[in-house]
Amino acid sequence: MTSPQAPLVFITGASSGIGQALATRYAQAGWRLALVARRVAEVEAWAAAQGLVRAQWAVYRADVADTDSIVAAGQACIAAQGLPDVVIASAGISVGMDTAERADIDLLRDLLATNNVGLAATFHPFLAAMRARGRGTLVGVASVAAIRGLPGHGAYSASKAAVVAYCESLRVECRGSGVRVVTLLPGYVATPLTARNPYSMPFLMPAADFAERAMRAIAAGDSYRVIPWQMGWVAKLLRVLPNRVYDRLLSRRGRKPRRASAG
Known part of the structure; x- marks a missing residue:
């Protein structure tokens, strides 16, 4: 049984995918x-x-897209369970x-x-209290899609590049x-988000494997970690490619389904 003094992790997106895999791994660690x-x-x-006892979770x-909603969830966590050690x-x-489609501007x-x-609002309820306590870890989940813009992923690549820049700014501030x-x-992690991708996904890894490596990176306090490491090297290579070469290589890549066509 988990002790009431056991460390606490706050995780958004916990109903599936990476969030649920992280929750599983942290639960296994007590x-x-x-x-x-x-x-x-x-x-x-x-x-x-999972057989979790009620005192453990x-x-x-x-809804992280609703600022008041996610801020209230953070405040409720502090009131009910205390200040987390890690917020993910x-x-x-x-x-x-597709920028040519009007509906996709609303999608963006x-x-x-x-x-x-939603990411900034997730951190908001905890930051001042963590600073006052003198410890805590805030974890932003970006993507290798942040490193270069991928065709058909304009919204996603832009948002994940923003996650990287935002977290870097916050890191320096802290x-x-x-x-x-x-x-x-x-x-590429095997989750419902990637299951419909109509293109090859090199180094695709199970969500449980990602969670294991992510937990180690979080514990080490790594400021920036690509998982798996092989994708880090691929991303670095793409970053240094001249635009004309990158454009030619990626122009024929399959596009991620739009919301209207994803069902």
Whole structure:
């Protein structure tokens, strides 16, 4: 049974994918869990399947795209479970975009509200208290899609590049306070978000493997970590390619389905 003094992790997007995989790994390590999801019933079913005792976890219904909603969830966590040791903003949207389509401009707005504003709002309730305590870790989940713009991924690549830049700014702001900021850049992880991708996904890894490596990176306080490392080298290579070469290589790549065509 998890001790009431066990460390606490706060995770958004906990009903599926990377968020749920991280919750599983932290539970296995004996941490207490504060889980955020819109689909609370799915989290409750997952916790029951894991055999978690009720004292080990709590779930907070919130939509990270709604600032008041996610801020309230953070405040409720502090009131009910205490100040987390680690906060992981893993909730996100990954949908294709076509700028020629009017509906996709609204998609861009919605995606940024979740992937960027929602990430900052996730951190907001905890930052001042962590600084006052003198320790804590804030984790932003970006993507290797942040490193270069991918065709059909204009909204997603832009949002994840913004996650990297935002977390870097916050990391510098927190220097000397005891609060660490970790930026994770997953490559291709087998989740519902990647299941519909109509293109090859090199170094595709199970979500559980990602969670194991991510937990180690968070514990080490890594400021920036690409997982798996092989995708880090691929991304570095793409970054140094001249634009004309990059454009030619990527122009024939399959496009991620748009929201209207994704069902």
